Amino acid sequence: MLLAASKVFDRCKPVIGVNTDPERSEGHLCLPVRYTHSFPDALQKLYRGEFRWQWRQRIRLYLEGTGINPTPVDLHEQQLSQEQHSWAHINGRFQDQRSEISGPHLLPVRALNEVFIGESLSSRASYYEISVDDGPWEKQKSSGLNVCTGTGSKAWSYNINKVANQAVEEILKIVKKHGSLNLPLNREFIQKVTNEYNDSLLYSPEEPKMFFSIREPIVNRVFSSSRQRGFSSKVCVRSRCWDACMVVDGGTSFEFNDGAVASILIDTEDALRTVLLED
Numbered sequence: 001m002l003l004a005a006s007k008v009f010d011r012c013k014p015v016i017g018v019n020t021d022p023e024r025s026e027g028h029l030c031l032p033v034r035y036t037h038s039f040p041d042a043l044q045k046l047y048r049g050e051f052r053w054q055w056r057q058r059i060r061l062y063l064e065g066t067g068i069n070p071t072p073v074d075l076h077e078q079q080l081s082q083e084q085h086s087w088a089h090i091n092g093r094f095q096d097q098r099s100e101i102s103g104p105h106l107l108p109v110r111a112l113n114e115v116f117i118g119e120s121l122s123s124r125a126s127y128y129e130i131s132v133d134d135g136p137w138e139k140q141k142s143s144g145l146n147v148c149t150g151t152g153s154k155a156w157s158y159n160i161n162k163v164a165n166q167a168v169e170e171i172l173k174i175v176k177k178h179g180s181l182n183l184p185l186n187r188e189f190i191q192k193v194t195n196e197y198n199d200s201l202l203y204s205p206e207e208p209k210m211f212f213s214i215r216e217p218i219v220n221r222v223f224s225s226s227r228q229r230g231f232s233s234k235v236c237v238r239s240r241c242w243d244a245c246m247v248v249d250g251g252t253s254f255e256f257n258d259g260a261v262a263s264i265l266i267d268t269e270d271a272l273r274t275v276l277l278e279d
Contacts, residue, residue: 001015001017001027001029001030002029002112002113002249002250002251003251004017005029005058005110005112005249005272006109006110006112006248006249006251006252008272009110009270011055011269011270011271011272011273012273013273014053014273014274014275015272015273015274016031016046016274016275017029017030017031017274018030018031018035018036018039018042019031019033019036020036022036026154028151028154028155029112029151029274031275031277032277035277042277045277045278046275046277050277050278051275051276051277051278052275052276052278053273053274053275053276054205054206054273054274054275054276055206055268055271055272055273055274056112056149056150056151056205056206056271056272056274057149057150057151057205057206057207057208057209057266057268057270057271058110058111058112058149058266058270058271058272059110059111059114059115059147059149059210059248059264059265059266059270060106060107060110060111060264060265060266060267060270061106061107061109061111061115061246061248061254061262061263061264062104062105062106062107062262062263062265063104063105063107063246063254063256063260063261063262064104064105064260064261064263065238065239065259065260065261066259066260067257067259067260068105068255068259068260069254069255070105070107070108070254071254072107072108072109072252072253072254073252073253073254074251074252075247075250075251075252075253104263107248107254109248109252110248110270110272111147111149111152111248111249112149112151112152112249112272113148113149113151113152113155113156113249113250114146114147114148114149114152114155114156114157114249115146115147115148115246115247115248115264116144116145116146116147116156116246116247116250117144117145117147117237117239117244117245117246117247117256117262118142118143118144118145118215118241118244118245119144119241119242119243119244120243120244120245121243122143124242124243125141125142125143125218126141126142126143126144126145126241126244127139127140127141127240127241128140128145128237128238128239128240128241128244129237129238129240130145130214130235130236130237130238131235131236131237132212132227132230132232132234132235133232133233133234133235134234134236137238138224138225138226139222139223139224139240140214140217140218140223140224140225141217141218141223142214142215142216142217142218142225143215143216144215145212145213145214145215145235145237146160146212146213146215147210147211147212147213147235147264148210148211148212148213149205149210149211149266150202150203150204150205150206150207150209151205153201153202153203153211154202157201157211157213158198158201158202160213160215161201161213161229162197162198162201163194163197163198164194165187165190165191165194168190168193168194168197169185169190172185172190172193173185203231206271208233208266208268209231209232209233209266210231210232210233210235210264210265210266211229211230211231211232212229212230212232212235213228213229214227214228214229233265233266234263234264234265235263235264235265236261236262236263236264237261237262237264238260238261239256239257239258239259239260239261239262240258241256241257241258242257242258243257244256244257246262
């Protein structure tokens with residue numbers, strides 16, 4: 001579904017997905033799992049008009065700066081090692097004359113789930129500067145940056161930010177020890193608090209806003225992280241990385257090294273037209 005959606009730029013062209021592997025995939029972007037084995041029923045509902053359109057917002061990306069390379073590497077078609085991934089970007093840079101453009105350059109892809117920025121080598125910290133909603137620039141080091149849509153809020157972003165019952169229980173015990181909590185810390189209460197927080201991380205695919213997450217930020221005298229997560233309408237990132245990439249929906253990778261600047265935002269004209277079948 002993600003691969004198909006990445007090829008569609010006409011907001012009037014509907015995209016409908018069928019989960020062909022429900023045992024291994026949640027299929028949030030597809031029709032409900034029951035239609036996997038009864039697809040004729042889904043076709044009948046579509047034919048009778050028993051559905052409503054759902055406009056899933058998508059992220060667009062602008063790239064500018066020194067020595068940028070707007071040529072993508074398609075990760076869907078290739079199984080690359082980290083070294084091969086880096087060489088693929090280098091080869092693309094020499095083959096594409098546009099690499100000398102300083103920008104801003106609108107990239108030829110839209111993110112339905114998320115955009116991830118970080119070093120290609122996962123054990124290396126990512127160094128960059130970030131500005132949220134045209135605010136002040138902040139130097140950061142972290143394990144990378146994830147920016148998602150409402151559709152993607154159920155995917156990687158959710159698993160980055162969700163809390164476990166154990167963490168909630170330990171925090172509430174500390175609060176209770178300081179006399180600020182007069183409630184029984186039973187399993188039901190802890191589960192309720194956990195669920196309420198985790199549910200707050202999700203939002204509608206049709207809302208024209210993004211949710212950014214800083215993964216494992218390093219905070220010290222030099223680097224800060226005033227907001228580790230939050231909603232935004234625009235995120236700008238200036239790379240200070242050595243061998244980094246900007247990956248769209250886990251399938252399309254762009255080189256994103258020192259000097260490159262990415263502007264990440266939502267334009268409602270990029271919305272993807274999908275369907276919700278009536279029960």
